[in-house]
Amino acid sequence: MTTFDDRLAAQLRALDAAIPELALPVIPAAPSRVRRFPVRRLALLAAVLAILGGATTSLLMLHGSFGGDAYQYAWKHATMLGLAKTDQGYAVTLEAAYADASQMMLAVSVVDFWNRGWTQLDTSGAAARFADGSGPTWRMTSGGSAPASTGAANTVWLAASAPPVPGVHAFTVTVPAIRYRDPEPVGAGDPWHEVLGSWAFTFDLPVLGGRRVYLDSATSVNGVTATAVGLFSTPTVVKVDVRWSDRGPTTNGWSSLGTAFHDGREVPMGGGVTAAAAETLSLLAGTEDPSGHWKVVINEVVGTSPDGGLVRLGGPWVLEFDVPRR
Amino acid sequence: MDITQTVPLVADLDAELMAAYQPLARRLALILHDTDDAQDMAQAAFARALERRHRFRGGDARAWLYTIGIRLALNEVRRRRRLVALDRAPEPEWAMASQPDLWVALGELDPQHRAALVLSTLDGYTHAEIAAMLGVREGTVSSWLSRSKERLRTILGDER
Numbered sequence: 484m485t486t487f488d489d490r491l492a493a494q495l496r497a498l499d500a501a502i503p504e505l506a507l508p509v510i511p512a513a514p515s516r517v518r519r520f521p522v523r524r525l526a527l528l529a530a531v532l533a534i535l536g537g538a539t540t541s542l543l544m545l546h547g548s549f550g551g552d553a554y555q556y557a558w559k560h561a562t563m564l565g566l567a568k569t570d571q572g573y574a575v576t577l578e579a580a581y582a583d584a585s586q587m588m589l590a591v592s593v594v595d596f597w598n599r600g601w602t603q604l605d606t607s608g609a610a611a612r613f614a615d616g617s618g619p620t621w622r623m624t625s626g627g628s629a630p631a632s633t634g635a636a637n638t639v640w641l642a643a644s645a646p647p648v649p650g651v652h653a654f655t656v657t658v659p660a661i662r663y664r665d666p667e668p669v670g671a672g673d674p675w676h677e678v679l680g681s682w683a684f685t686f687d688l689p690v691l692g693g694r695r696v697y698l699d700s701a702t703s704v705n706g707v708t709a710t711a712v713g714l715f716s717t718p719t720v721v722k723v724d725v726r727w728s729d730r731g732p733t734t735n736g737w738s739s740l741g742t743a744f745h746d747g748r749e750v751p752m753g754g755g756v757t758a759a760a761a762e763t764l765s766l767l768a769g770t771e772d773p774s775g776h777w778k779v780v781i782n783e784v785v786g787t788s789p790d791g792g793l794v795r796l797g798g799p800w801v802l803e804f805d806v807p808r809r
Numbered sequence: 810m811d812i813t814q815t816v817p818l819v820a821d822l823d824a825e826l827m828a829a830y831q832p833l834a835r836r837l838a839l840i841l842h843d844t845d846d847a848q849d850m851a852q853a854a855f856a857r858a859l860e861r862r863h864r865f866r867g868g869d870a871r872a873w874l875y876t877i878g879i880r881l882a883l884n885e886v887r888r889r890r891r892l893v894a895l896d897r898a899p900e901p902e903w904a905m906a907s908q909p910d911l912w913v914a915l916g917e918l919d920p921q922h923r924a925a926l927v928l929s930t931l932d933g934y935t936h937a938e939i940a941a942m943l944g945v946r947e948g949t950v951s952s953w954l955s956r957s958k959e960r961l962r963t964i965l966g967d968e969r
Contacts, residue, residue: 487962492930494911495839499931501907502835502844605888664884675888740900740909751902782905785913 552768553719554638557581557588560718562688570680572597573661575606577684580656583717583769584646584693587611587621591637593661601663604635606682608660611641614653614685619644646715649692658682693717694773700804703728709781709800716773721750721766723779725802728760733786733794739764741781741799745773752779774808825870826858832871833878836931840924841882842916844901850885854878872934876942879924883943886920914964922957925950 561579568575572595579590589611593604611621621641661678694716701710706728713724723743730737743750743766751767764779779802788794830851837847854877858865865873904912915923924943928934936954940947 488958491911491958491961494908495927495930498904498908498911499835499839501903502838503903504831738900740905742902785900 554588556718556769558590560691561588561590562686564684564686566684566686568682568684569596570682571661571678572599573604573678573680573682575658575661575682577656577686580654580686580688581719582621582647582654582688583691583719584649585643585715585717585720585722585769587641587643588719589637589639589641589656591639591658593635593637595663599663601635601665604637604664605662606637606639606658608662609639609641609656609658611654611656613647614655618647618652646693646695647690649690651687651689654686654688656684656686691718694806694809696773696806698804700802702800702802704798704800705796707796707800709802711779711802711804714773714777714804714806717769718771719769721745721769721773723764723766723777723802725762725764725779725781726760727762730784730786730796731794732789737762737784737786737796739781739784741779741783743780744778745770746775774806776803776805778803826855826874829871829874830855832932833874836875836924836927837878837882839915839927840879840920841886842912842920842923846882846885850882851878854881857881872938872942875928875932879928879942880944883920883924910965911961914961917964918957918960919953921945922953922960925953926957929954 558579558581561581563579564577566577574594574596576592576594577589578592581588589609591606591609593606595601595604609623612618621643623639623641659679659681661680661682662675663678664675696714696716698711698713701708703709707730708728710726711723712726715722715724721743725739727737739752739762742752743764752764781798781800781802783798784796786794833854834847834851837850838844841847841850854874857877858874861877900909900912918926921943925939928939928942929936934942936950937947940950943950
């Protein structure tokens, strides 16, 4: 008789086998192996390095360790800045920046001139505003930092509190603190420490526009109705606002599983901002032109019931709508 | 003289690390519940291992890289919890097409517990070896594994 452990092991092996092959690592010390990277990424990387010079390892880490359509688009359209500020021995360089009506990407490298010993440095508290203080505020939503031999590289995404007016704006980006991690990964207490300082940068940056479309496309499955009420697109993200009829109680809202298609091209669906009745589905790619036919397929929604178990409602809810050309 | 301190027991550490990179990235995908984060952490671990290759004392290069990568990953998880509540990660298609119930159930476990489960089930490491990798006591690993399986048994609805 098969035991639970046996079944669990078999299922885990099947899940492991399904993981798609991941890109091979960047190897700073052995350039010949870097050829294994896609040509497109290498060309972009070479361009970045040629423009910026120096800090090679940090920039390899900065660009080489991230992927995805939004990253690719943001890097391709980023403004190269190379602005450096040093405070308390930490040199923070704002290498590049990109902004559209939804979000901003900052590429930042940090070098500790005093070599105080650390395993990671990060600038996750970065925020941005227009230099004159008007308009929305951009705050960090996600980011990653990668350590390198002489410094660390951070790619930070910030979300705008409201869509800004497109065009070239003067920005101020502030990094109010550097965080560093103790050299050894194991130890008692919090290994992260914060150094308050002043690293501020002012620069001009174009903000690419977005497009908002109001919709009314509804579908019902098993008594649960989903209605697409809006779409907001920028070159790096598309968000679809969905209103739901009552789906029952959960402790942490509902998560939708599915995918979307734009004129037949598949656009993966990412995490949603979920509430009881309203949900904003973020698609994992943006578009410069959202016009055309959209099909959003929500195969099922999953939540955690008050007693801790999983609740799953099966669909699919298929929401179809057309976005006209401007 | 302790010969293990002076004679490299792995002839080509770089090649060993390269061979271990994909397995590490796959383990991190399950531990972090996110393939993009897994790739970032695997990359960081690989760079760290190359920087510190002089500290490698021979033996299982894969376990050495796993140790670096999983500790980095778990530290990053703790850091993010303090910093900001991120959007829930997307449920990847490959997981939904393969073992959706198990994938979602794994998401209910603590990342440290997932790490112990993955290292034990997929790689066959002993509780003592996992404890060394994660920097905890052997009894802690045993407890994590027991609780993880009990939790999964509840979520997945398997009979005892």
